[in-house]
Amino acid sequence: xxxxxxxxxxxxxxxxxxxxxxxxxxxxxxxxxxxxxxxxxxxxxxxxxxxxxxxxxxxxxxxxxxxxxxxxxxxxxxxxxxxxxxxxxxxxxxxxxxxxxxxxxxxxxxxxxxxxxxxxxxxxxxxxxxxxxxxxxxxxxxxxxxxxxxxxxxxxxxxxxxxxxxxxxxxxxxxxxxxxxxxxxxxxxxxxxxxxxxxxxxxxxxxxxxxxxxxxxxxxxxxxxxxxxxxxxxxxxxxxxxxxxxxxxxxxxxxxxxxxxxxxxxxxxxxxxxxxxxxxxxxxxxxxxxxxxxxxxxxxxxxxxxxxxxxxxxxxxxxxxxxxxxxxxxxxxxxxxxxxxxxxxxxxxxxxxx
Amino acid sequence: xxxxxxxxxxxxxxxxxxxxxxxxxxxxxxxxxxxxxxxxxxxxxxxxxxxxxxxxxxxxxxxxxxxxxxxxxxxxxxxxxxxxxxxxxxxxxxxxxxxxxxxxxxxxxxxxxxxxxxxxxxxxxxxxxxxxxxxxxxxxxxxxxxxxxxxxxxxxxxxxxxxxxxxxxxxxxxxxxxxxxxxxxxxxxxxxxxxxxxxxxxxxxxxxxxxxxxxxxxxxxxxxxxxxxxxxxxxxxxxxxxxxxxxxxxxxxxxxxxxxxxxxxxxxxxxxxxxxxxxxxxxxxxx
Numbered sequence: 001x002x003x004x005x006x007x008x009x010x011x012x013x014x015x016x017x018x019x020x021x022x023x024x025x026x027x028x029x030x031x032x033x034x035x036x037x038x039x040x041x042x043x044x045x046x047x048x049x050x051x052x053x054x055x056x057x058x059x060x061x062x063x064x065x066x067x068x069x070x071x072x073x074x075x076x077x078x079x080x081x082x083x084x085x086x087x088x089x090x091x092x093x094x095x096x097x098x099x100x101x102x103x104x105x106x107x108x109x110x111x112x113x114x115x116x117x118x119x120x121x122x123x124x125x126x127x128x129x130x131x132x133x134x135x136x137x138x139x140x141x142x143x144x145x146x147x148x149x150x151x152x153x154x155x156x157x158x159x160x161x162x163x164x165x166x167x168x169x170x171x172x173x174x175x176x177x178x179x180x181x182x183x184x185x186x187x188x189x190x191x192x193x194x195x196x197x198x199x200x201x202x203x204x205x206x207x208x209x210x211x212x213x214x215x216x217x218x219x220x221x222x223x224x225x226x227x228x229x230x231x232x233x234x235x236x237x238x239x240x241x242x243x244x245x246x247x248x249x250x251x252x253x254x255x256x257x258x259x260x261x262x263x264x265x266x267x268x269x270x271x272x273x274x275x276x277x278x279x280x281x282x283x284x285x286x287x288x289x290x291x292x293x294x295x296x297x298x299x300x301x302x303x304x305x306x307x308x309x310x311x312x313x314x315x316x317x318x319x320x321x322x323x324x325x326x327x328x329x330x331x332x333x334x335x336x337x338x339x340x341x342x343x344x345x346x347x348x349x350x351x352x353x354x
Numbered sequence: 355x356x357x358x359x360x361x362x363x364x365x366x367x368x369x370x371x372x373x374x375x376x377x378x379x380x381x382x383x384x385x386x387x388x389x390x391x392x393x394x395x396x397x398x399x400x401x402x403x404x405x406x407x408x409x410x411x412x413x414x415x416x417x418x419x420x421x422x423x424x425x426x427x428x429x430x431x432x433x434x435x436x437x438x439x440x441x442x443x444x445x446x447x448x449x450x451x452x453x454x455x456x457x458x459x460x461x462x463x464x465x466x467x468x469x470x471x472x473x474x475x476x477x478x479x480x481x482x483x484x485x486x487x488x489x490x491x492x493x494x495x496x497x498x499x500x501x502x503x504x505x506x507x508x509x510x511x512x513x514x515x516x517x518x519x520x521x522x523x524x525x526x527x528x529x530x531x532x533x534x535x536x537x538x539x540x541x542x543x544x545x546x547x548x549x550x551x552x553x554x555x556x557x558x559x560x561x562x563x564x565x566x567x568x569x570x571x572x573x574x575x576x577x578x579x580x581x582x583x584x585x586x587x588x589x590x591x592x593x594x595x596x597x598x599x600x601x602x603x604x605x606x607x608x609x610x611x612x613x614x615x616x617x618x619x620x621x622x623x624x625x626x627x628x629x630x631x632x633x634x635x636x637x638x639x640x641x
Contacts, residue, residue, distance in 0.1 A: 069487050069488045069489055070480075070484055070485065070486070070487055070488060071480035071481065071483075071484040071486075071488060072484075073484075093481065097476075097477045097478070097480065098477060098478060098481075099475070099477040099478050099517075099518050099519045100518070111481065129481045129482060130481065130482050130483065130484055131480070131481045131482075131484045133484075156454065157452070157453065157454070157517070158452050158454060158458075158478075158481075158482040159478070159481070159482070162481075162482055183388065183426065186388075186425070186426030187425055187426060187454045187458065188425075189425070195461055195462055195465065196432075196462055196465060196466065200426070231572060232516070232517065232518070232572060233516055233517070233572065234516075234570055234571075234572050285518060286518055287572070288515060288518045289571065289572045289573030289574075289576070289577060290573065290576075292577060292578065292581075293573050293576040293577040294576055294577075295573070295576040298576075347577075347581075347582075348511075349511055349512065349513045349514075349515070349582070349585065350513070350581050350582055350585045352496065352511050352585070353513065353585035353586070353588040353589045353592075354585060354588065
């Protein structure tokens, strides 16, 4: 691990030192040949640019430009979670330079968006991070058809709404299921125009309320929205879809990662459960306010979500999907313990200035 | 379930100005107001109609923009930058944290200024901006310094943060602390003070404006804020400010600075103010 990590010495904020930190070679170091090839096959840059595009060297289809220093991802895929009903849409990236993971994690991280369908409706839950756009494009092409398009998200952050503008600009007559706050349609851009132009969606996209404590049936789909079981940002929702038993948990519950780039992004058994300490560290890293805090009402809310709903699957925006009642139950028990432990973690911000 | 009235949606942005302003020869204040972050607000509070979404440009020998400004304000912000930079390039933009009101214009800025580099805790940004070359995302950690030629800017771990990794900055020449989400204020009683600093207002108005701090941090009531206030006082001893800037207020300077600091810290320590904390559970329509 230590050989792979070549963080730039940022002590003087010098450009040269710092830019090394994200050098592609550093990201690739230590990866197996198969993993490297998988990365090459589905790099973001390659997937969006046509082969032989003007202005650059000829690129093999799907290949990574040797001069590229842009971020890349692997396995831009659509994974069926429930036949004809629920799909995970996403990619895999190196578990590096990710704020929610420990710096020494040697592995890969699934990044997720989701699509829920019935014969008449297609609901995009979490448009997801921009880097998974190639997978989302495939989902639009293959899953929308003549269905009515709905878009729902759990929080106004770039990891959840990065492709929302693309969805609204690309899909026919979409409607926003909106349970948050903020002039959200001003936060995103129409992909049909240059990012340097301004053409917002205000007045063009219908909005239907999806606030906490409410439910809505869309054909065979039955959604219910609730305040997040636990959260980093104040206005964060979770959504439960009853026909699949799937709980969409935003930036929480994504604590299972991948050892190999091509490993399945779905956990379906209760073996190899993580240690409580490991999950505690990840929770405390993202939900930074929990350190040295006292929040029994949050733990109670978290546990009540699973008492009140028949959750058969947990779908976070990053990390593996957890599928199966027993898998869900095991992870809920694990996270309950970790939530209690997170309050005992030292508050690094306070200590830094003590 | 009824749909939200379309006129409410249309009113999601209110921008009034007086901006940009060159506050000091080497400090430009840019941005505008919106009701974006707080809209529609809690049922039991006055709707947020004016939340400042501000950014700053340090005009040193090299130029540094503090936050990118809100994505939704770009149509105004781009011209403001042209007016303030007067043909100079933007050399750096500081990314305090990835919230869209703070760093949503990253892609636009890097496209507009090809030589510009983004600096801060840049983890995750490659996922949000895969079009950006990685060598333009410069990692900084607590205590790192950026040399602008005539001054150094120090990067500091934020004491209060929403997204993990939030950083503040210290301009050693201006003695200016940029506290990002701290020292932000909603002004809903007077809509005409968007581009006005507290010390330029009447005492009554300045009091009213600073009565409602925006403290959009989870866990304010679950955590011992007195200990964090003490930590902030320690920070102030190391970096004694003459100016405090925030992403959600104008520059705070002059004789009103210290009373404003004390007022906010008292509010934080006692959990007294009407925090900008919507649960999302009971939205209220704007207007």
